[in-house]
Amino acid sequence: MIRLALIDVGGRCSDYCAALPHLHGATITSVVDADSTIADKVAAQVGAQTTAHSWVELPAAAVQSIDAVVVHSPLPRRQEIVCQAAAAGKHVLVDTPLAESSEAAQGAIEACTSASVHLMVGQPMRFMPYQRTIRESLEAGKLGTAGLVRLHHWHPEKSESIDRSTSQAVMDLAVHEVDIACWLFEAFPNFVYARSLSGITPQQGLQLHLGFPAGGMALIDCTRSLPANSDPYYSLTLIGSTGAAYADDHRNTNLLLRSDCVGLKVSQGHDYFARQLQEFVDAVKHDRTPNGTGEDGKRAIAVMLTAIESLQSRRAAKRVGDRYVLC
Amino acid sequence: MCSAELGNPFRVAVLSVVKHSYVARAMISHGRFEPVVVADDANQPDWVHRRNQEFADEFQIPYLRNVEQAIDQYQPEIAVISSAAERHCDLSVRAANANLHVVQDKPMSTQLSECDRVIEAVERNDVRFMMWNRNCLPAILQAQEVVRSGRLGNLQAIHVDFYFAKDAGPPIGSRRASDRPMDWLESLKAAHATGADGGVGLKPIGELEVEGIYPLAYIHMLTAARVERVAARTTSHFHQLHADNDVDDLATVTLEMENSLLGTLCLGRIGNASHPDIGEIQLHLMGSEGSLVVSESRPEVAVYYRGQPDTEFRHTRVANHNDWLLADDFARAIDGNTDTCLDARVSRAICATVHAAIESGRTGLLVDVNHLP
Numbered sequence: 297m298i299r300l301a302l303i304d305v306g307g308r309c310s311d312y313c314a315a316l317p318h319l320h321g322a323t324i325t326s327v328v329d330a331d332s333t334i335a336d337k338v339a340a341q342v343g344a345q346t347t348a349h350s351w352v353e354l355p356a357a358a359v360q361s362i363d364a365v366v367v368h369s370p371l372p373r374r375q376e377i378v379c380q381a382a383a384a385g386k387h388v389l390v391d392t393p394l395a396e397s398s399e400a401a402q403g404a405i406e407a408c409t410s411a412s413v414h415l416m417v418g419q420p421m422r423f424m425p426y427q428r429t430i431r432e433s434l435e436a437g438k439l440g441t442a443g444l445v446r447l448h449h450w451h452p453e454k455s456e457s458i459d460r461s462t463s464q465a466v467m468d469l470a471v472h473e474v475d476i477a478c479w480l481f482e483a484f485p486n487f488v489y490a491r492s493l494s495g496i497t498p499q500q501g502l503q504l505h506l507g508f509p510a511g512g513m514a515l516i517d518c519t520r521s522l523p524a525n526s527d528p529y530y531s532l533t534l535i536g537s538t539g540a541a542y543a544d545d546h547r548n549t550n551l552l553l554r555s556d557c558v559g560l561k562v563s564q565g566h567d568y569f570a571r572q573l574q575e576f577v578d579a580v581k582h583d584r585t586p587n588g589t590g591e592d593g594k595r596a597i598a599v600m601l602t603a604i605e606s607l608q609s610r611r612a613a614k615r616v617g618d619r620y621v622l623c
Numbered sequence: 624m625c626s627a628e629l630g631n632p633f634r635v636a637v638l639s640v641v642k643h644s645y646v647a648r649a650m651i652s653h654g655r656f657e658p659v660v661v662a663d664d665a666n667q668p669d670w671v672h673r674r675n676q677e678f679a680d681e682f683q684i685p686y687l688r689n690v691e692q693a694i695d696q697y698q699p700e701i702a703v704i705s706s707a708a709e710r711h712c713d714l715s716v717r718a719a720n721a722n723l724h725v726v727q728d729k730p731m732s733t734q735l736s737e738c739d740r741v742i743e744a745v746e747r748n749d750v751r752f753m754m755w756n757r758n759c760l761p762a763i764l765q766a767q768e769v770v771r772s773g774r775l776g777n778l779q780a781i782h783v784d785f786y787f788a789k790d791a792g793p794p795i796g797s798r799r800a801s802d803r804p805m806d807w808l809e810s811l812k813a814a815h816a817t818g819a820d821g822g823v824g825l826k827p828i829g830e831l832e833v834e835g836i837y838p839l840a841y842i843h844m845l846t847a848a849r850v851e852r853v854a855a856r857t858t859s860h861f862h863q864l865h866a867d868n869d870v871d872d873l874a875t876v877t878l879e880m881e882n883s884l885l886g887t888l889c890l891g892r893i894g895n896a897s898h899p900d901i902g903e904i905q906l907h908l909m910g911s912e913g914s915l916v917v918s919e920s921r922p923e924v925a926v927y928y929r930g931q932p933d934t935e936f937r938h939t940r941v942a943n944h945n946d947w948l949l950a951d952d953f954a955r956a957i958d959g960n961t962d963t964c965l966d967a968r969v970s971r972a973i974c975a976t977v978h979a980a981i982e983s984g985r986t987g988l989l990v991d992v993n994h995l996p
Binding site for chain 2: 443444446448450487489503505507511512513515517519521522523531533537540612623
């Protein structure tokens with residue numbers, strides 16, 4: 297049984313409660329959060345014996361009994377927590393983005409490698425039905441070689457935390473989607489061009505144009521400007537050399553007819569959280585590479601940071617060797 | 624009162640109808656347009672004359688191997704042009720100079736200088752010009768209505784996907800090293816049977832050139848904004864024919880437009896297997912007050928039956944009056960001496976956008992669109 301500690305669990309109590317009945321081969325033994333009310337509540341719900349305000353405040357005995365940690369810490373502290381956990385010999389599942397910079401991400405990767413522990417960079421979108429189905433079809437050879445990825449992700453607007461920088465907010469807006477594109481092409485893009493939408497800030501609306509090796513290409517459209525009370529909208533298209541896949545909320549919408557005609561989006565469900573957790577547990581148990589590695593995480597960060605440079609300079613960037621250069 | 628009820632029919636000369644004949648047929652099906660002659664240049668190859676003659680025979684009108692003689696003898700008022708793409712503008716200029724109003728098949732031209740000749744001739748002779756388009760499809764008209772109603776607020780972004788699910792011969796990678804590259808003209812001539820010969824001509828042209836006008840015309844119709852700069856990625860991803868002739872069958876374009884409007888275009892001839900119908904064509908519009916997702920093919924009726932051929936589309940578009948509405952718009956433009964829904968200058972702007980995208984795809988650089996001053 298893999299014994300898990302949750303670090304900076306925040307508002308994820310319901311996610312873990314929903315996931316636990318479906319989780320095999322793992323149990324949650326410790327919950328860490330700066331807010332003790334949250335830590336206590338989550339611990340009670342998931343059956344954890346130990347709580348603490350921070351990783352370093354966990355009792356030594358509790359730390360010894362943990363096999364792996366799940367890190368939900370705020371981005372500025374994330375890499376530090378990962379390194380601390382690795383130094384303690386614990387396998388790590390950490391939220392995306394892994395760190396604030398490629399260098400910090402590399403530091404986290406090296407810390408885990410040195411400690412011979414597994415590092416999984418959590419990317420819930422990889423475990424959602426749309427993405428899973430398309431990736432599986434691609435892996436099965438049904439679609440041929442990936443040629444084009446088109447992704448729209450529209451979120452309702454939300455007030456921005458004053459503690460977050462513009463770069464962090466832009467990163468948060470599109471890093472998951474960038475990872476999906478890179479994951480489907482299994483490569484770094486060799487061309488990055490980013491633009492924002494008029495009338496809104498870059499952290500509210502971003503358009504990314506990516507080129508991939510062998511002629512691959514992706515267009516990613518992420519916004520956080522839908523009306524505050526609206527449902528988000530998502531669509532993902534992959535055009536391959538011998539087939540194509542279309543996953544679209546538009547297609548998966550029913551109708552409610554009253555005085556007006558309203559679209560009712562059919563939910564994709566929430567089992568992606570449990571699936572991601574199970575993937576981590578299985579990777580640890582079977583000592584294999586997880587779906588979502590440190591290198592994947594570092595790649596997404598590098599592309600997003602390049603996109604931010606492109607956005608600010610209104611220039612495209614090309615990959616030269618292992619870095620991006622504005623052209 | 625629609626224009627079908629106004630005035631006498633216009634006499635139509637069909638100048639070269641060698642590819643899909645839907646433009647000529649659409650015009651002729653409207654009550655204001657009467658075909659009187661098919662004509663082409665005598666120096667055209669036999670296969671061109673054969674196709675022209677077939678069309679003339681079907682409509683029981685004469686076919687002349689002399690364009691100017693046909694115009695002089697049959698006194699048409701309209702020219703409908705569906706030649707090979709590289710001849711489009713020359714025929715349009717000649718027709719305009721003979722004071723004929725012109726309906727031209729897409730693309731406008733393979734050269735911007737030819738588009739400029741058309742504009743000069745059309746404006747000097749004060750004749751009407753229309754590029755054939757799909758702007759009157761019901762879903763597109765609905766999108767226009769939503770935009771005009773203000774429900775989206777100020778438009779911020781517009782995205783169009785235009786995937787055309789047709790094969791173009793054998794898949795990429797199927798040619799052995801010892802085989803000769805596929806011949807563009809011969810392949811497109813053979814594609815006439817399936818109607819997938821929009822790029823027929825001596826000069827190979829990729830899908831951005833062949834099909835790009837349709838989605839770019841949607842964008843212009845919904846935004847009225849010019850594209851100022853583009854970033855494009857292009858490739859031959861599906862078809863040996865395109866790879867052998869170094870033209871694109873898949874493209875993505877970022878469109879930087881007037882008024883800080885942002886657009887994107889994904890376009891490709893993605894192959895029969897990649898969609899159960901003609902293809903996936905969608906629009907996504909983002910505005911300051913709302914957003915819109917449009918499936919261009921709707922309304923549709925789905926029909927399935929035992930033994931249904933794989934090549935038959937499962938969804939049939941219904942309530943599609945695009946052809947009639949375009950022809951009617953053209954008649955109204957002539958009657959009222961007004962602009963058509965896709966005139967020469969806008970068509971030239973679209974052509975310039977396509978050419979800039981092709982250059983961007985080749986160079987990997989952002990390219991300014993070469994608009995008329």
